[in-house]
Each structure stands twice: as structure tokens, then as C-alpha cells.
Amino acid sequence: MPAAPLLAILLSAAAVTPSEAPAPPAAALQAAWSPARVSPSSGSYAPAALVADLERLIVRSGGHVRIEQKGVSAEGRPIFLLAAGSGPEKVLLWSQMHGDEPTATCALVDLLSHLVATRTEPATRQLLSRLTVLAIPMLNPDGASRNDRRNAQGIDINRDALRLQTPEGRFLRDVRERHRPVAGFNLHNQSALVSAGRNGLQTALAVLAVSSSEDEADGPQLARKKGLAAHMARVATTFAPGRVARYDTDYTERAFGDSMSRWGTPTVLLETGGWFGPGEEERLVRLNFVVLLSALHALARGEDADGAPAYEAIPRNVRGAFVDLLLRGASVHGGRGLPPFTADLAFVRSGSIAGGGVRLRSTALADVGDLAHLRGFEEVDAARLVAAPAPAEGASGWAKVLTGLVARGLARDGLLLLDDLALAREAAEWAAGRAIVPRTEVDLVLFRRTEKGLALDGFVRDGVRTQ
Ligand SMILES: [Zn+2]
Known part of the structure; x- marks a missing residue:
């Protein structure tokens, strides 16, 4: 076949085949x-x-x-x-x-x-x-x-x-x-x-x-x-x-x-x-x-x-690699009157599926103990913190508890003057049956150890830490 018609065929083929748009x-x-x-x-x-x-x-x-x-x-x-x-x-x-x-x-x-x-x-x-x-x-x-x-x-x-x-x-x-x-x-x-x-x-x-x-x-x-x-x-x-x-x-x-x-x-x-x-x-x-x-x-x-x-x-x-909130190395008063112990505390929130979907109906304390294998989206170095179950009604509930402690001479200037034994007893009292144990909905009250006593650090409410 002569060169010119071949070229024409190739050109016409090119004309009907649209060129590939770049990706x-x-x-x-x-x-x-x-x-x-x-x-x-x-x-x-x-x-x-x-x-x-x-x-x-x-x-x-x-x-x-x-x-x-x-x-x-x-x-x-x-x-x-x-x-x-x-x-x-x-x-x-x-x-x-x-x-x-x-x-x-x-x-x-x-x-x-x-x-x-x-x-x-x-x-x-x-x-x-x-x-x-x-x-x-x-x-x-x-x-x-x-x-x-x-x-x-x-x-x-x-x-x-x-x-x-x-x-x-x-x-x-x-x-x-x-x-x-x-x-x-x-x-x-x-x-x-x-x-x-x-x-x-x-x-x-x-x-x-x-x-x-x-x-x-x-x-x-x-x-x-x-x-x-x-x-x-x-x-x-x-x-x-x-x-x-x-x-x-x-x-x-x-x-x-x-x-x-x-x-x-x-x-x-x-x-x-x-x-x-x-x-x-x-x-x-x-x-x-x-x-x-x-x-x-x-x-x-x-x-x-x-x-x-x-x-x-x-x-x-x-x-199972992540939790929403992880407190590492807290001193735990679990609410059952037992002596304090060191533990990591892991929370999973109710909405732990992105986009507003709800996989869990309620926030849960997912685990207690040595949780070195877990990672939290939020992690708190809790080595200087004391955790106890929060009283009912969160911050306002705590205010009532504090008033009672002050009246009995167990708190002054916002500081708790309690040793471990007394704190275990008082925490069991205000926890009123709530305890820091896995697969429960318990909220926490957190204290910081100071030289003069325990200062309120904040709360963990519905798996969110507030200060
Ligand atoms: Zn699905």
C-alpha cells in the first residue's frame, strides 16, 4: 500500500478515537x-x-x-x-x-x-x-x-x-x-x-x-x-x-x-x-x-x-488498639473501700464511630490495670493523680461532699486532709455503690497530690476529662 493512503487511514483512525484524557x-x-x-x-x-x-x-x-x-x-x-x-x-x-x-x-x-x-x-x-x-x-x-x-x-x-x-x-x-x-x-x-x-x-x-x-x-x-x-x-x-x-x-x-x-x-x-x-x-x-x-x-x-x-x-x-481516653498510672481508689493501687484507666465514648453514628449506647470504662498495649487518642500522665468514683451529679455533687468534709474538719481551703485509709472510706461513702470497674459507666473525680493535701484536679465525665 502506498504511503499516502496509509497515513490517511491512520489520521482518520486518530480522528474517531478520542485522545485519552490525562488521569x-x-x-x-x-x-x-x-x-x-x-x-x-x-x-x-x-x-x-x-x-x-x-x-x-x-x-x-x-x-x-x-x-x-x-x-x-x-x-x-x-x-x-x-x-x-x-x-x-x-x-x-x-x-x-x-x-x-x-x-x-x-x-x-x-x-x-x-x-x-x-x-x-x-x-x-x-x-x-x-x-x-x-x-x-x-x-x-x-x-x-x-x-x-x-x-x-x-x-x-x-x-x-x-x-x-x-x-x-x-x-x-x-x-x-x-x-x-x-x-x-x-x-x-x-x-x-x-x-x-x-x-x-x-x-x-x-x-x-x-x-x-x-x-x-x-x-x-x-x-x-x-x-x-x-x-x-x-x-x-x-x-x-x-x-x-x-x-x-x-x-x-x-x-x-x-x-x-x-x-x-x-x-x-x-x-x-x-x-x-x-x-x-x-x-x-x-x-x-x-x-x-x-x-x-x-x-x-x-x-x-x-x-x-x-x-x-x-x-x-x-x-482493639485504641481507646478514646487513657489515664496512665493513676493512684486508684475504686469505691469499694480497698487500699489504693496503681492502674491505667481506659474510656471508650458512646459515639466511637465517626460521623455521628453510635456504635455504643453509652460511654464505658473499658478497662482497668496495666494497659501498656493500648493507646488513647487522648492520654493523660496520671502518675501524680488520684482517681475515685465521682459522686452523683458531678461537680455540684462534689461541692456537697466537700461541704460535708469541711464541716467534719477533713478538708480546708479546698484541700482534702485525708490519708489513704480515710480517703478509701470517704470515697466508698460518696460513691454510693459506683465503682471503678470495667464495662461500667462510672465517672471519676481526680485529685492532685500536694504537700498540704489533695487538691481537686477535675473530673472525667462521659469519658471526657474536664478541669
Ligand atoms: Zn457496616
């Missing part, structure tokens, strides 16, 4: 969150507020985000399957099948908002031409309305994939059968008291390539899951170094992620943990936004496969 770098995805963000700063949606924001977004999108399918919860609340893009490959993301796990719902709304706002930019245009993004933000609105893991029937939807007794589970299964997505993202919150590797930092995000069987063989499905999970972990690490882990769980036939994978949609589980400090919820929403958006770009560009070695190298998600 947006992680920093650009991170910067994209603020302008796109519509979710509340609490990191948690009430069901009605979510519906209102989604309806506004749909209108604003001018048809680019649409309701693909509508479900109804057990108590009649709407569940939306939203779609963006027109690509041949369908990708399904669902959040908050556990009603008290809100972070990814916010990220999904912000993600859809971003796709709308940037739809004419090359990278987003390419994504939406290659993928159809299907999103179910908040599969369990009934649970969300009462901050409960389960649905209104009291069933854990994530254990209903076989029996399908929940309308929410049936909806998810129906969406999967209708659309047969090539990838699934199962979005959850885990406890915030986890670390990325033993002795690592607090896990902000854990990923898992969800098994499709007890002993899944290598193949394209597993490669896709591990590749996506590794990709997301890599991107998350640029934003949250040392805070990304590999989730660990056994294959569970009745669970949805496992079943999705078994039914033919390779699924990645994302478990948002915690990222202690002010603005935690927003940091976690942004982290979810970045990794999910990045995963979609990777899928659109076919860059998701073959991440097995990188996946295996992600540090393990370790439970």
Missing part, C-alpha cells in the same frame, strides 16, 4: 471536593435532608443525574438509585446499608455533584462516556432515621442477601440483576478504634477485595477487586499517610458484598474508620470522595487490574 492526580481530586461539596459538615444526613439535596442536585444537573430506579424502605421512605453517565460499563456504589454508618453517603452526594459540575471537562467527560455510575446513597433510611445499624424490621440488611426478607435487600438485589454492574463498592463505617497495622496510626480507611467464595481462585474478578482496592489504598495514602489498612473478614455467604461478588459483580468493601481531631467528619468524607472518584477514573481508563502484590502489602486493620 487527574490525587491532589486535583482532593482539591475538587470543596467546590463540589453539598453534604452537611456533620458528615451525616437525615433521610429527609438527603432526599431534598438529591432532588436539588437532579434539577441542577439538567438531566445529567437521573433517578434510574426508586425503592421503598420497610417504613415507606424512598430509596434512590441515581445514574450519571452513559457509558457501556455500569458501576454500582451503595452506602449506609447500616443506618448508623453515614460517611460515604455524604461522599456519594458530593461525587455526583462533582460529576455534574465538571461534566464538560475532559477527564469527567471521558469517565461519563465510558461508565454509567449507579449510586444508592443510603440504602437503609429507616435505620438512619433512628441511628440504628439495622432496618425497621430489626434485620441487618448485610446478612439478608440469601433470604431477601428486607425490602432494602430486595431492592439492592434487583438493581444488581437489572444492571449487572462490572464493579461494586460496598460502603460502610467501622469502629474508629482501629489501627493500620500493629502499632500503626488510627485507620481512616480500610479496603477489602470481597471474596466470592470460601476459597476464591485467581482470575479476572479477583484481579479487578484487588487492583481496585490497591488503587484506592494508594490514593488514600497520599492523602492520609499511614492511615490506610486492609480490612479482614471471613467469607460470609449471606452478606451482600460477598453475594454481589458471587453473583458476578466484583465488589470492594470500604470501611471508614476514624481520624481523630477537629474536623474529623469532613476529613473522612473528603477521603471517601477522593478514593471513590479516583476508582471511577481508574475503571474508566482500564487501570484497575493486577494489583495483587500491592494489595497484599497494605497493612492489616487491627482492632
Whole structure:
């Protein structure tokens, strides 16, 4: 063939094949969150507020985000399957099948908002031409309305994939059968008291390539899951170094992620943990936004496969490493009249799941003793402190106790003039049955030893130290 027609063919081929838009770098995805963000700063949606924001977004999108399918919860609340893009490959993301796990719902709304706002930019245009993004933000609105893991029937939807007794589970299964997505993202919150590797930092995000069987063989499905999970972990690490882990769980036939994978949609589980400090919820929403958006770009560009070695190298998600507050080496008067002893005291607060979800109904004194293996998000060197159960009614209760001690000559100028024996006796008296023992809700009164006596240092109330 002469050179000129060959060149013409090559040129025409180039003209019909759109050039590859460069992959947006992680920093650009991170910067994209603020302008796109519509979710509340609490990191948690009430069901009605979510519906209102989604309806506004749909209108604003001018048809680019649409309701693909509508479900109804057990108590009649709407569940939306939203779609963006027109690509041949369908990708399904669902959040908050556990009603008290809100972070990814916010990220999904912000993600859809971003796709709308940037739809004419090359990278987003390419994504939406290659993928159809299907999103179910908040599969369990009934649970969300009462901050409960389960649905209104009291069933854990994530254990209903076989029996399908929940309308929410049936909806998810129906969406999967209708659309047969090539990838699934199962979005959850885990406890915030986890670390990325033993002795690592607090896990902000854990990923898992969800098994499709007890002993899944290598193949394209597993490669896709591990590749996506590794990709997301890599991107998350640029934003949250040392805070990304590999989730660990056994294959569970009745669970949805496992079943999705078994039914033919390779699924990645994302478990948002915690990222202690002010603005935690927003940091976690942004982290979810970045990794999910990045995963979609990777899928659109076919860059998701073959991440097995990188996946295996992600540090393990370790439970039981952290508590909220740790007092180290306090001198403890436990409230039962026993002689004082040296112990560490660990508190776990009721809201120890980020984003307003409540995993524990009440704050608990988690443990007493040598707790060198634990780390606290807040730690107090309590070597010079004496801890006793607080009297009822906290500070005002203490004022009454102090008045009584002064009247009996056992306190003066705000100082307690008590030796260990007397303090043990008095503390048992004002504790009135409360004791510093694990798995109780006990509050503490703390004293500082001074040369003239014991000075009030403050209180630990609902797991929070006040001075
Ligand atoms: Zn969950």
C-alpha cells in the first residue's frame, strides 16, 4: 500500500478515537471536593435532608443525574438509585446499608455533584462516556432515621442477601440483576478504634477485595477487586499517610458484598474508620470522595487490574488498639473501700464511630490495670493523680461532699486532709455503690497530690476529662 493512503487511514483512525484524557492526580481530586461539596459538615444526613439535596442536585444537573430506579424502605421512605453517565460499563456504589454508618453517603452526594459540575471537562467527560455510575446513597433510611445499624424490621440488611426478607435487600438485589454492574463498592463505617497495622496510626480507611467464595481462585474478578482496592489504598495514602489498612473478614455467604461478588459483580468493601481531631467528619468524607472518584477514573481508563502484590502489602486493620481516653498510672481508689493501687484507666465514648453514628449506647470504662498495649487518642500522665468514683451529679455533687468534709474538719481551703485509709472510706461513702470497674459507666473525680493535701484536679465525665 502506498504511503499516502496509509497515513490517511491512520489520521482518520486518530480522528474517531478520542485522545485519552490525562488521569487527574490525587491532589486535583482532593482539591475538587470543596467546590463540589453539598453534604452537611456533620458528615451525616437525615433521610429527609438527603432526599431534598438529591432532588436539588437532579434539577441542577439538567438531566445529567437521573433517578434510574426508586425503592421503598420497610417504613415507606424512598430509596434512590441515581445514574450519571452513559457509558457501556455500569458501576454500582451503595452506602449506609447500616443506618448508623453515614460517611460515604455524604461522599456519594458530593461525587455526583462533582460529576455534574465538571461534566464538560475532559477527564469527567471521558469517565461519563465510558461508565454509567449507579449510586444508592443510603440504602437503609429507616435505620438512619433512628441511628440504628439495622432496618425497621430489626434485620441487618448485610446478612439478608440469601433470604431477601428486607425490602432494602430486595431492592439492592434487583438493581444488581437489572444492571449487572462490572464493579461494586460496598460502603460502610467501622469502629474508629482501629489501627493500620500493629502499632500503626488510627485507620481512616480500610479496603477489602470481597471474596466470592470460601476459597476464591485467581482470575479476572479477583484481579479487578484487588487492583481496585490497591488503587484506592494508594490514593488514600497520599492523602492520609499511614492511615490506610486492609480490612479482614471471613467469607460470609449471606452478606451482600460477598453475594454481589458471587453473583458476578466484583465488589470492594470500604470501611471508614476514624481520624481523630477537629474536623474529623469532613476529613473522612473528603477521603471517601477522593478514593471513590479516583476508582471511577481508574475503571474508566482500564487501570484497575493486577494489583495483587500491592494489595497484599497494605497493612492489616487491627482492632482493639485504641481507646478514646487513657489515664496512665493513676493512684486508684475504686469505691469499694480497698487500699489504693496503681492502674491505667481506659474510656471508650458512646459515639466511637465517626460521623455521628453510635456504635455504643453509652460511654464505658473499658478497662482497668496495666494497659501498656493500648493507646488513647487522648492520654493523660496520671502518675501524680488520684482517681475515685465521682459522686452523683458531678461537680455540684462534689461541692456537697466537700461541704460535708469541711464541716467534719477533713478538708480546708479546698484541700482534702485525708490519708489513704480515710480517703478509701470517704470515697466508698460518696460513691454510693459506683465503682471503678470495667464495662461500667462510672465517672471519676481526680485529685492532685500536694504537700498540704489533695487538691481537686477535675473530673472525667462521659469519658471526657474536664478541669
Ligand atoms: Zn457496616
